[in-house]
Structure formats: structure tokens, C-alpha cells
Amino acid sequence: MALYVKAAEILEKAEKKQGALKTLVYDSKFGNVKQLFALVFETHKFSAVLEEIIASTKLVKLTKLRLPLAKVLVYDLLIGHGLKCGGAWKAVLLKNRARLQAALARIKVRQGVSDNQDLISDSAKQQDQQNLPRYLRVNTLKTSVEDTVDYLKREGFTYRGQARTVDDLTLKGKTFAQDMDIPEILIFSPKTDFHDHFLYKAGHVILQDKASCLPAHVLDPPAGSVVLDACAAPGNKTSHLAALMKNRVCTMSTLLLRAGVTCHQLKHQDFLKVDPHSPEYREVEYILLDPSCSGSGMVCLRDDSDTDQARLSSLAAFQLKCLKHALSFPCLKRLVYSTCSIHRQENEDVVSSCLQDNTHFRLVPVLPHWPERGLKPLPQCLRASPTSTRTHGFFVALLQRRSDTDPVEVTTTDSVGDGDIVSPCAGQKRAAESECEVSDSEEQSELTPADPTEPTQHSEPAPAHKKRRKRKKRKKNKTPGESGPDSH
Numbered sequence: 001m002a003l004y005v006k007a008a009e010i011l012e013k014a015e016k017k018q019g020a021l022k023t024l025v026y027d028s029k030f031g032n033v034k035q036l037f038a039l040v041f042e043t044h045k046f047s048a049v050l051e052e053i054i055a056s057t058k059l060v061k062l063t064k065l066r067l068p069l070a071k072v073l074v075y076d077l078l079i080g081h082g083l084k085c086g087g088a089w090k091a092v093l094l095k096n097r098a099r100l101q102a103a104l105a106r107i108k109v110r111q112g113v114s115d116n117q118d119l120i121s122d123s124a125k126q127q128d129q130q131n132l133p134r135y136l137r138v139n140t141l142k143t144s145v146e147d148t149v150d151y152l153k154r155e156g157f158t159y160r161g162q163a164r165t166v167d168d169l170t171l172k173g174k175t176f177a178q179d180m181d182i183p184e185i186l187i188f189s190p191k192t193d194f195h196d197h198f199l200y201k202a203g204h205v206i207l208q209d210k211a212s213c214l215p216a217h218v219l220d221p222p223a224g225s226v227v228l229d230a231c232a233a234p235g236n237k238t239s240h241l242a243a244l245m246k247n248r249v250c251t252m253s254t255l256l257l258r259a260g261v262t263c264h265q266l267k268h269q270d271f272l273k274v275d276p277h278s279p280e281y282r283e284v285e286y287i288l289l290d291p292s293c294s295g296s297g298m299v300c301l302r303d304d305s306d307t308d309q310a311r312l313s314s315l316a317a318f319q320l321k322c323l324k325h326a327l328s329f330p331c332l333k334r335l336v337y338s339t340c341s342i343h344r345q346e347n348e349d350v351v352s353s354c355l356q357d358n359t360h361f362r363l364v365p366v367l368p369h370w371p372e373r374g375l376k377p378l379p380q381c382l383r384a385s386p387t388s389t390r391t392h393g394f395f396v397a398l399l400q401r402r403s404d405t406d407p408v409e410v411t412t413t414d415s416v417g418d419g420d421i422v423s424p425c426a427g428q429k430r431a432a433e434s435e436c437e438v439s440d441s442e443e444q445s446e447l448t449p450a451d452p453t454e455p456t457q458h459s460e461p462a463p464a465h466k467k468r469r470k471r472k473k474r475k476k477n478k479t480p481g482e483s484g485p486d487s488h
């Protein structure tokens with residue numbers, strides 16, 4: 001029973017794009033994760049067929065089972081290894097077995113297939129074929145890249161050094177390499193599985209696709225700064241931010257304690273209802289905004305529903321609302337907006353539209369050497385995809401508050417590639433007076449409200465960037481290796 005309840009819960013979340021299926025399974029703390037993963041993964045692959053069977057037999061109406069639960073039960077009954085539960089559910093399913101089997105048979109006849117496997121949607125098959133590398137982020141709060149490499153070498157892995165190009169990301173057997181863009185990422189062959197590995201279980205490494213590490217890497221908040229991870233759950237980027245900030249996010253706990261909430265409650269706060277001018281938030285300097293999206297870039301979650309225009313429009317409206325809200329934080333210096341969507345509507349269109357009303361922010365080129373750029377006219381943004389970067393599909397934009405010394409013209413040279421920066425109010429000074437001025441020389445402040453999350457870099461105008469690097473270096477020298485508690 002517990003297996004099916006948990007599987008249904010995870011399936012529902014994954015299909016609502018509330019997290020990667022694998023992460024949801026492994027974060028569930030379920031006793032037998034392998035069994036759980038197999039059940040959810042397979043049910044998800046057959047999701048469209050199962051829905052059709054359930055609809056045509058009116059199973060949900062007749063049994064009052066919730067759809068996700070009905071799906072996992074019907075999967076195991078008809079396609080999997082048989083029901084592993086007893087009691088009322090088994091009785092109900094067995095009572096309907098003949099009708100369910102007949103519905104499955106009708107679908108196979110209609111599609112002209114004899115094997116259940118041939119019913120899997122093209123996108124699910126594509127998923128199996130993608131064979132993306134396995135990425136592992138070293139949790140620098142607990143260990144170092146060097147120690148992790150040594151540990152793995154002692155375990156029989158062969159280290160290939162740092163990758164130079166995307167081609168170096170294709171690895172075989174027990175070989176691995178260090179990523180060329182994000183140094184705390186190690187890359188393995190597609191079949192490598194670290195879920196049962198000591199390093200993963202001990203929190204020394206985090207299993208996170210490279211694309212999903214980009215937002216924190218690009219935001220790059222200095223240790224001690226005030227960072228808000230606006231849509232933090234389930235928290236992978238939050239823990240990445242915490243690591244980049246050398247875990248100097250204790251003020252977050254302080255804030256939470258002071259507010260009498262737990263981290264879990266925080267993750268369930270409505271970001272849109274957070275008052276940017278309230279004492280808790282008015283000092284926020286960096287925001288990572290990774291709002292709910294269609295998930296169309298996730299190779300394992302691709303399905304036809306992500307082309308549903310009504311859904312895309314509603315998601316884009318929500319994302320724009322979040323982005324506009326985020327830019328209203330009075331002390332905000334930099335913001336990373338990211339999605340795991342491949343749709344322009346959720347990416348470039350949201351950013352362009354927001355910047356039209358927020359001319360006091362500008363786009364900064366993100367990792368200029370990155371091969372895939374934002375769609376025209378936003379080449380400052382980056383995109384990721386299985387073909388160009390060997391990752392899931394992703395979009396990242398970096399917005400920075402204009403300083404008084406910023407060039408006034410906006411169709412400019414800080415673009416990468418051949419597009420222009422979209423900012424219809426070129427030459428305008430910041431639209432509203434901010435309560436906090438942005439200054440390169442400003443040292444970090446001490447407060448950290450809500451989710452601290454992500455870092456990074458490369459794309460700032462040179463002087464500020466250099467200063468920040470120096471500052472980081474100074475801090476690095478000062479800060480002894482902190483062995484941190486679990487990151488968020």
C-alpha cells in the first residue's frame with residue numbers, strides 16, 4: 001500500500017512539473033527507492049495510455065480512486081509485475097480487471113502494436129535515447145573537488161582531467177572529468193548511478209544536471225550577501241547557493257527563527273505575497289528566480305501537453321508577474337531568471353516584456369563563451385539543450401540594476417552575437433529611485449532573508465567582476481574550510 005501511495009504522490013508532482021522525477025523519488029526517504037523509482041518511472045512512461053484506459057473504463061468515477069493512484073495500480077496490474085498490495089484496492093482492481101484488459105487490448109489494436117513497449121510515447125522513447133551524461137555537483141560545504149576526485153580514483157574511476165569542449169562530455173565506463181564551465185561539477189557516463197554511493201548519501205555530492213547548476217553559478221552572490229531564492233522548492237539551487245556563499249547564510253535561519261517559521265514553511269510561502277519593502281526583505285541584494293514552468297526542457301518530462309497554448313500563456317503570465325515582483329526589491333543588485341523550458345514564451349518573451357517596464361535593470365551577457373544563446377533579440381541570455389550542451393533544456397537570464405556609470409545607450413556592445421538588447425527606453429535613467437544604491441565598491445551586507453540560493457559570474461562588466469573576484473579571493477584566504485551542516 002505504502003509503495004503505491006508514495007508512487008502516486010511522486011507521479012502527481014512530477015507530472016505537474018514540481019520537480020524532477022528522480023529527485024522526488026530519492027528525496028522521498030522511501031525504504032526501497034529502487035522499487036519506487038521503477039514503478040513511478042515506468043508508470044510515467046505509459047502515462048498517456050494509462051489515462052486513456054482509466055477514462056474509457058470510468059475507473060476513477062466508479063472506484064473514487066485518485067487518478068495518480070489509479071495510474072500506478074493499473075500500470076502494475078496490466079503492464080508491470082502484478083499488484084503488490086492486498087485489501088480494498090486489490091479487490092477493486094481485480095473486479096475491474098477484465099474491462100481494463102479489454103481497454104488496453106483495444107488501444108493496441110488501434111495502434112497496430114502487439115507489444116506494450118510499443119505504446120510508449122515518442123517523447124518517452126526519446127528520453128531513453130538521449131543518454132545525457134550524469135552530472136554530479138561537489139558540495140563544497142562538505143568537501144572539495146580535489147578530495148572527491150581522489151576518492152573516486154581510489155574506487156577505480158579513471159579521471160580524465162578538465163573537459164575542454166562539449167565533446168569531452170561524452171564519457172564511457174568508469175571514466176569521469178571535471179566540467180569546463182562550472183568547476184565543482186564532475187561528469188560521468190550516462191549509465192553511472194550514484195544514488196547508492198556513500199558520497200551522495202553523505203551529502204558530499206549532489207546529483208544535479210549541469211544546466212540546473214547554471215543559475216546559482218551565474219548569480220554568484222558574494223559570501224555574506226543577502227540572497228533570496230524566490231521559488232526555492234525542492235531546494236537544489238538553494239544548496240548550490242549556500243555552497244557558493246560558503247554557507248554564510250545563517251541569517252536565513254535567524255530570520256526564520258525570528259519569524260517563527262520553519263524552512264519547510266518558507267518554501268511554501270507565496271513569493272508574490274512577500275512584501276519587498278518589509279524589514280525582512282528590503283535588504284535583499286540577489287535573487288534567484290526559478291519559477292514553475294512547463295518543464296519542456298526536461299528530457300524525461302517531455303510530453304505533448306507542453307505545447308498547450310493556454311497553459312503556456314498562463315505560465316508566462318505567472319512568470320512575468322514573479323519577475324516584475326522580484327525587480328521591485330529596493331536593494332536588488334542582480335537577479336537570475338531561469339526556467340527548464342524551451343519555449344520562447346516562458347523565456348525571452350517574459351524577460352523582454354519585464355524589461356520594458358523596468359528600465360533601471362539591464363541584461364548582462366551570461367557566460368559569453370557558452371555555445372547556445374537566447375533567441376533573438378536576447379543573445380545575452382543563454383540556452384542549454386541536449387544537442388548543444390549535453391544537458392537538459394534550460395534558459396538563464398542575468399539582470400543587473402543599472403548604475404549611474406552605466407552607458408546610457410542600450411543597443412550595444414554588451415550583446416553577444418548579433419542581436420540587440422531589448423530595452424525600449426534606451427538612454428533613460430533608472431525609472432525609480434532605489435532605496436539602496438548599487439556600487440561596485442560596496443561591501444556585502446549581513447542579512448539574509450528567505451532562501452539563499454545561487455551564485456555566479458563571468459558576465460559582469462569587467463571592473464565590477466574583477467573587484468568581486470579579488471574580494472572573493474581575499475575571503476577565500478580568510479575563511480577556513482567550513483564543514484557545513486546539510487545545505488538547504
Ligand SMILES: C[S@@+](CC[C@H](N)C(=O)[O-])C[C@H]1O[C@@H](n2cnc3c(N)ncnc32)[C@H](O)[C@@H]1O
Pocket residue numbers: 018212230231232233234235236237238267268269270271272290291292293
Ligand atoms: C522550478 S521549481 C524550483 C526548483 C528549485 N529552484 C530547485 O532547484 O530545487 C519552482 C518551484 O516554485 C514553487 N512555486 C510556484 N509558485 C510559487 C509562489 N507563488 N511562491 C513561491 N514558490 C512558488 C513551485 O511549487 C516549485 O516548487
